[in-house]
Amino acid sequence: MGSTMAAKILARASGASSVATGDAVVAAISFITCLDGQTFIDNFREKNLKVWDPERMIFCFDHMFQPDWMPVRAATEHPKIKSFAKEQGIPDENIYDLGRNGISHQIPVEHGWALPGTVCVGADTQSSTMGATNCFALPALFGVDPIIVSGKLWMIVPECVRITLTGAFPEGVNGKDFVYRLIADLGEDVQGRVIEFDGPGVANLSMDMRLAIANGSVQIGALTIIFPSDATLLDYIGPRAREEFEPVQADSDADYVAHYDYDLSRIEPLVAGPHNIELVRPLNQVTGLPVTAANIGSCSSGRLSDLALAASILRGRHVHPSVRLVVTPISAETYREANRAGIIQDLLDAGATVTQPGCGACYSGNLSPLKLGDGERCISTSVETLRGRMGSNESEVILANAAVVAASAIAGEIADPARYRAKEKVSA
Template identity: 75%
Template sequence: MAGAPQEGERVMGSTMAAKILARAAGIERAETGAAVLAKVSLMTCLDGTTFIDTFRKRNLKVWDPSRLIFCFDHFFQPEWFPQQAGKEHPKIKSFAKEQGVPAENIYDVGRNGISHHIPVEQGWALPGAVCIGADTQSSTMGAANCFALPALWGVDPIILTGDIWMIVPQCVRINLTGSLPQGLNGKDVVYRLIDDLSETVGGKVLEFSGPGVASLPMDFRLAIANGAVQIGALTIVFPHDEVLADYLDGRAREGFEPVAADDDADYVATYDYDLSSFDTLVAGPHDIELVRPLGNVLGLEVTAANIGSCSSGRLSDLRLAAEVLRDRKVHPAVRLVVTPISADTHREAAHAGLLEVFLDAGATVTQPGCGACYSGNLSPLKLGDGERCISTSVETLRGRMGSQESEVMLANAAVVAASAIEGRIADPAPYLARAMEASHEA
């Protein structure tokens, strides 16, 4: 077998990824470099499909309708994308009915959210499982101690058979200590890893470990796992711990068996990070690897600000932005759009009074989903020539949010909120300090 240890060679322990793939393949051990046929536990799809026509034309059947879910998140618009929502959503629902996919597996308006966030939030993506998503950012699910992999135009055989051929990947350990300073979140971790590791971890799995992991709430872990593609990694896997166990309590749809890396796991490299040493970072424009400290870009004028997308838009992001925006107004030359990541998050934000803060500040709050991250989505925010947007979204590619002559710069929700107030890229630290003082006085 490719990758099998030779006689007399010391056998290293297994990584989390190797253990998950071995279990899914029904074998005792999966060696790095070996080809395995792994059983898929979940296939999650966004609202732009490429396989329905093939299945109908060839009269094919989904391997297990109960393990296929659809999430309406992009709401593609006809002038921008061929799989426009007005035609694609009814097509998905009729296909699901033909295939016997349960109605609850269709996350339509009122229950919808981003296709790789919903599986974790709703208890589909579980520890020890192989989960496949038809979106580039599907590594997000790895925050739940599963092997999560993006698969775009190659999903047909996976949905037909429930299997996926995998070469067991090399893994890199990210060992964390400490905790993040106030005002930083998972996005700042992603930008630091892009800056440090993008040239060295291509195609490998990042596995997180160390005492610092316990300081990261689930929202932060989801944001970090979301960044695998931008970092250059194949995917990201977090360990199962008390934080994850508490999160899954009452959510998990079935029993699960977590995995943990062996103490002598076969990592090709280990990188140690003290989270308390991290700074607020900004990425872009045009190149996600153009990462700079916030201080290097302070004062750049912005005319648009966006809080949302799959790398943000969670309740902790909305709370952070609301701390900055409370009792303040968005600059008159700036339009600020806020898009919760899911319907549940939208409701939680409403119950917590966060939507009132945004609306009072002069922001627009949209329906849940991907929002303005891509210009083909349903969103009121489209950039024109010469505009600069500060955004919490996932990509900073030229033309991503509208005009090819616009700029997208990425930062965490506090930076976006402070910048929306000042009309220029701004430091949120003074706003957060005053918010903390006010909470202590109260």
């Protein structure tokens, strides 16, 4: 029986020639990425603990810029991280502060930390996002102290599920819609397992699309997601890589516990929620529901392709007067690229409020002007639809892709963006 990508990466990281599903390994990690707001710092100081390799630890400031629920924390958390970094010898360049900041699992991809064939750890639930780069990306929100001290993690080589992709997404459909499709379809079948993608459809997915899909691992129920290495990945990661790397590919007879096939051309716009992300429905089942807020951003969206998709709907139009639309780029790099492309101006001209990069309105503790009140309904590209996630417990959050959010912001109700694209084609 051949090896999965996960097994090959874990074997390499543990110094073994090969490992099999169910084996226990102690794998060396390539780096750990942390958001701002880490409880382990106090423990390290109290016990005089040391980081295993200061060069391989990074902090990304993405959450705690003046959160309204605890304003003093914004003034103390970032200086605390910086002073800890100096104590530990962590380089200044490893602290991604304003002007370089972004979400803690996007920054490692953009800046060449998350490399093919490596084990990457992130202190955030959505750290599987990095698996788009052909790495084993493990979310480790709690209990990271032993990993940071040793630079290693103990784990059982997980079972893997293979998903073969064909075709390409239709216009107006993106990685978020596919994540919702997998949430609806797979359920307990992938619980705690690794999803590995292959097939000719992978070549039709941009890096933005792959990152959006890998980001959905926790919501789907998987341990993590791994994409194969191909020309698209190597063209992207090659100029960014901080060191040499060696991609992995699964063997043709790899040990998969299940195999699914998806034709991406058959994926339609879907929505999830409110309150339960497993409540997945076709867009047409919720069109016409009034909205008072619209949000584009978070680690499941907010990339350049998402901002461009929203701008293509909003260009030459204006946000409905009863709706406030907030857009948060996922990183400073993305913000600059969108600005150079004229996308930011299009969003502003349409009446959107564009905020500094980071997590934005995804949860109500972040710095964002968008806080939901009682009875409000928000259409959002964010990652969670939990009750109270974006403000009042008496509000609703329905998740959709950036085109749907943009169209809904214009209409004042959940709307199919096809109606706006059709008008553009007629006028053209």
